Amino acid sequence: xxxxxxxxxxxxxxxxxxxxxxxxxxxxxxxxxxxxxxxxxxxxxxxxxxxxxxxxxxxxxxxxxxxxxxxxxxxxxxxxxxxxxxxxxxxxxxxxxxxxxxxxxxxxxxxxxxxxxxxxxxxxxxxxxxxxxxxxxxxxxxxxxxxxxxxxxxxxxxxxxxxxxxxxxxxxxxxxxxxxxxxxxxxxxxxxxxxxxxxxxxxxxxxxxxxxxxxxxxxxxxxxxxxxxxxxxxxxxxxxxxxxxxxxxxxxxxxxxxxxxxxxxxxxxxxxxxxxxxxxxxxxxxxxxxxxxxxxxxxxxxxxxxxxxxxxxxxxxxxxxxxxxxxxxxxxxxxxxxxxxxxxxxxxxxxxxxxxxxxxxxxxxxxxxxxxxxxxxxxxxxxxxxxxxxxxxxxxxxxxxxxxxxxxxxxxxxxxxxxxxxxxxxxxxxxxxxxxxxxxxxxxxxxxxxxxxxxxxxxxxxxxxxxxxxxxxxxxxxxxxxxxxxxxxxxxxxxxxxxxxxxxxxxxxxxxxxxxxxxxxxxxxxxxxxxxxxxxxxxxx
Ligand SMILES: CC(=O)N[C@H]1[C@@H](OP(=O)(O)OP(=O)(O)OC[C@H]2O[C@@H](n3ccc(=O)[nH]c3=O)[C@H](O)[C@@H]2O)O[C@H](CO)[C@@H](O)[C@@H]1O[C@H](C)C(=O)N[C@@H](C)C(=O)N[C@H](CCC(=O)O)C(=O)O
Numbered sequence: 001x002x003x004x005x006x007x008x009x010x011x012x013x014x015x016x017x018x019x020x021x022x023x024x025x026x027x028x029x030x031x032x033x034x035x036x037x038x039x040x041x042x043x044x045x046x047x048x049x050x051x052x053x054x055x056x057x058x059x060x061x062x063x064x065x066x067x068x069x070x071x072x073x074x075x076x077x078x079x080x081x082x083x084x085x086x087x088x089x090x091x092x093x094x095x096x097x098x099x100x101x102x103x104x105x106x107x108x109x110x111x112x113x114x115x116x117x118x119x120x121x122x123x124x125x126x127x128x129x130x131x132x133x134x135x136x137x138x139x140x141x142x143x144x145x146x147x148x149x150x151x152x153x154x155x156x157x158x159x160x161x162x163x164x165x166x167x168x169x170x171x172x173x174x175x176x177x178x179x180x181x182x183x184x185x186x187x188x189x190x191x192x193x194x195x196x197x198x199x200x201x202x203x204x205x206x207x208x209x210x211x212x213x214x215x216x217x218x219x220x221x222x223x224x225x226x227x228x229x230x231x232x233x234x235x236x237x238x239x240x241x242x243x244x245x246x247x248x249x250x251x252x253x254x255x256x257x258x259x260x261x262x263x264x265x266x267x268x269x270x271x272x273x274x275x276x277x278x279x280x281x282x283x284x285x286x287x288x289x290x291x292x293x294x295x296x297x298x299x300x301x302x303x304x305x306x307x308x309x310x311x312x313x314x315x316x317x318x319x320x321x322x323x324x325x326x327x328x329x330x331x332x333x334x335x336x337x338x339x340x341x342x343x344x345x346x347x348x349x350x351x352x353x354x355x356x357x358x359x360x361x362x363x364x365x366x367x368x369x370x371x372x373x374x375x376x377x378x379x380x381x382x383x384x385x386x387x388x389x390x391x392x393x394x395x396x397x398x399x400x401x402x403x404x405x406x407x408x409x410x411x412x413x414x415x416x417x418x419x420x421x422x423x424x425x426x427x428x429x430x431x432x433x434x435x436x437x438x439x440x441x442x443x444x445x446x447x448x449x450x451x452x453x454x455x456x457x458x459x460x461x462x463x464x465x466x467x468x469x470x471x472x473x474x475x476x477x478x479x480x481x482x483x484x485x486x487x488x489x490x491x492x493x494x495x496x497x498x499x500x501x502x503x504x505x506x507x508x509x510x511x512x513x514x515x516x517x518x519x520x521x522x523x524x525x526x527x528x529x530x531x532x533x534x535x536x537x538x539x540x541x
Contacts, residue, residue, distance in 0.1 A: 007031070008045070008070075010113040015100060017082040025096060027070055033114055035107075035188050042067035045114070047188060049074045049104045060097060061089030070096050072110075074103035108221030111191035125223040128194040129159070129202050132347055133209040133219065135250050136230025136265075139340045140183075143228060144206035145368050146344040149174075153361035154353055157201050161185065162208030164368065164499075166193055168200060172364050184213025187221055211236055211249040224256035228263040228347050230340070232270040251277055261285065261350040263343060266292055266300075285319075285350045287342035289335060292318065299346040301338050303327075306402040308381040308491060310374055311338055315345065315362075317355055324355045328362040333372040333383060334399030341365075370498030370515060372399060377522035380409070380486030382479075384515050386498025388415065388442070390425040393495055397433035406489030410434035411478055412496050413456070415504075416447030420455060427459025434493075436468045440478040442496045443504035449473050475503065476517055483521055494518065 005028050012019050031043045037059035040046050046063040048056030048071050060071055064087070075081070081101040088094050100106065112124030134143045144160040145167070151158035152169035159168045165179040177196070184207065185193065197205060209219060209227075232247055240246035247270055254262070254277055262278060264271035266288035278284055286298035297319050304313040310331040317324045330341060345358055367373045375382045381403075387396040393412065401408055410430050414423045430437045439456055441449045453471060460469055472478035475497075482492055494514060497503075503512040 006117070007114045010117050011110050014109055014113045015082070015106070017098070017100075021082055021084050021098070022096070025069075030070060032192055033111055033188050034192075035186055037063040037066070037068075040066050040068040042069065044068050046071040047103060047107065047110070048072065049107070060087060060095060061093075064089055064093035064095035067093070068095060070098065072098050072100045072103055075099040075101060077101060108187045108191065111188050115191055115195035128191075128198050129205045131194075131205050131207055131222060131224045132226040132228065132351070133207045133222075133224045133253055133256065134162075134228040134230065134343075135209040135211070135214065135253050136228075137233045137235050139230035139336065139343065140208040140210075142337065142340040142368055142371070143230060143343045143347075144208050146341055146365060147206040147228075147347060148204075149365045150344060150348055150358060150361045151204055151206075151353070153364055154348075154357040156203040158204045158206070159197050159202050160206045160208075161190070161193060166197070168197065168202060172361075172366075174366075174369075182213065182218075183208050183210040184218050186218055190218070190222065209253055211246055212239060214252040215240070215249040219253070219256055222256065223258045224253070225258060226261040226263065226347055226351055227253045227256060227259050228343055229253070229265060229268075229271060229274055230343060231265055231268040247273065254278060254282070261347070263287065263298070263347045263350060265339070265343065266290075266296065266298070267339070283350070285346050287339065287346040289339055289342070291316075299342050299349065301342055304335070304338055306334075308403055308405060308489060309376055310403075311341075313338055315342075315359065317345075317349055319349060322355065326355075326359045328359055330362050330365050331374045331376070332365070332367055333374055333403060335402075336399070337367075337372070370500070372396065373498075373515065375518045375522040377483075379488060380406075380483060380490035380492045382483060382492045382494060382518045382522055384498060384518055385493060385495050386500075387412075387495040390422055390429050393426050394429045394433060396493055396495055397429065400491050400493050401433065404489070404491045406487050406491075407435040408433070409436040409438065409482055409486065409490060409492045411438040411440055411475075411482055411492060411494045413440045413442035413444070413449070413475070414452050414496075415443045416445040416449075416452055418445075420452075423452060423455035424459040427456040429459075430456075431460050431463060431467070435466060436482075437463075437470075438478050438482050439469070439471045440475045441473050441503070441505065442475075444506075445504050446507045449505075475512070475514075479514070479517060480521060 029043045030045050034040050034044050035047050040063045046068050079099045083099045085097045116124040116127045118124040134140045141163050144162050148158040148160040148169045153172045157170045163183045166177040168175045261283050263285050264274050266286040286296045288300040292300045299317045301313040312329040315328045370386050373384045385396045387393045439453045497514040501513045502509040
């Protein structure tokens with residue numbers, strides 16, 4: 001790996017700027033790139049470009065204050081390419097500014113030169129981890145995470161990049177490396193992350209490709225070997241204007257460099273549009289909850305069982321060079337997760353993974369933290385989920401229902417100082433889909449918890465004879481007491497907090513980690529097993 005000066009030298013060579021331009025100033029500390037003045041320090045080369053709201057040029061002084069010593073400024077043809085200017089703003093911190101023509105278009109190549117020393121996209125990317133991009137309205141995060149877990153269980157360390165930040169998986173164990181501002185980061189952040197991951201031994205990366213990211217060309221200089229499309233439902237119309245252009249933005253993935261394998265959802269009509277737009281050299285694979293038509297290659301599921309231990313189904317794979325089938329089991333909840341798992345397995349098989357190794361690996365996967373995360377025990381199984389809107393609560397309860405053999409118990413509250421109209425709706429949904437309801441505190445902020453609970457109760461009149469309602473404001477106590485009173489076959493859905501690690505009460509954040517509370521409670525009695533026991537005969541709803 002080139003040293004800091006060598007990195008800069010590589011970039012200057014690519015830009016056809018003589019290194020002597022830098023007048024022998026010492027930039028040896030530079031070891032990373034950033035587009036954002038808020039993220040720079042003494043070792044950052046700041047790349048100032050224009051955006052839709054503002055321009056990086058306005059933040060040169062701010063970057064200097066943070067210790068940044070060199071900035072590249074995007075410049076029109078009127079200014080001389082390669083001109084160096086010393087700036088000393090109000091802060092008295094000096095910063096060297098180098099003017100670069102069409103900096104915006106050169107960002108990817110600058111990043112490749114800086115981090116890999118190569119100035120061709122092909123060479124550079126071969127040195128970095130391979131990329132699978134996952135797009136679609138729902139399931140991106142889960143599919144990317146499942147793929148990274150499975151790949152790491154079968155092969156080398158693998159990573160996911162998306163809504164949950166940058167996560168590195170080694171033999172299935174997850175390590176969070178950093179947060180991401182955008183689901184799909186800008187090209188500079190992406191190449192920076194790929195270089196960091198490569199240093200840590202990571203060989204493959206599963207990247208969430210948002211429609212904004214695709215529409216804004218964030219991936220255009222990235223070599224994406226495999227693309228996965230999950231589904232399309234209504235979202236982001238404020239940005240894309242119509243479902244047609246939202247769908248079109250997603251399909252821009254087909255134009256990604258080097259895309260050779262595409263995985264489509266045979267149960268989603270939008271996939272047909274993808275199929276029509278694929279290029280000859282792209283191989284198409286499918287996944288489905290139903291038998292794939294004999295002409296299609298890919299994976300499907302049959303004999304799906306949902307239990308308090310998770311999902312279990314017969315995995316069928318039909319690929320050009322092999323056919324196989326075997327039962328797989330995993331601690332995941334809901335038909336949508338069967339689909340997510342099928343998408344992940346199909347994409348990995350398409351890339352040459354062994355069927356037997358993948359089947360083995362499935363039993364060791366975990367749900368995404370705080371998203372229908374299953375904790376099994378000798379009493380009820382507990383699901384920790386982030387659902388905090390009426391629709392999300394409904395979907396979580398519907399998914400949990402098919403796994404329940406006894407009672408479905410729902411523990412939840414609502415936030416304070418926010419949209420109060422959802423409270424009664426969430427009450428109604430709990431009444432419609434749960435057997436027992438326990439109301440408790442969520443982030444009440446500076447509202448009285450009893451007022452919030454009274455609002456939820458307005459949706460909980462006239463419960464059926466088999467239903468029960470209780471109230472316990474102390475959230476941890478509510479969970480412990482409910483679990484103590486539960487029986488084998490019951491499922492307790494604790495909704496609202498998910499992966500968060502605080503409660504906001506009286507306008508103060510207090511430490512509160514629901515996943516740890518539930519893990520302690522359930523594992524004190526029995527460690528989690530991944531082997532489904534008694535299974536529900538009910539199908540997905
Ligand atoms: C509308 C939109 O997508 N905007 C994105 C766009 O911002 P922009 O072009 O408006 O940039 P700008 O704010 O004008 O700033 C121009 C330049 O000045 C820099 N700057 C700006 C301010 C400052 O203090 N210092 C500084 O250096 C900026 O880093 C940027 O380089 O380019 C930025 C850099 O790549 C993105 O971070 C930013 O995403 C904003 C944060 C955002 O909220 N985007 C959402 C809509 C989005 O992209 N969401 C999708 C996920 C959607 C989903 O699936 O749910 C995503 O991929 O995250």
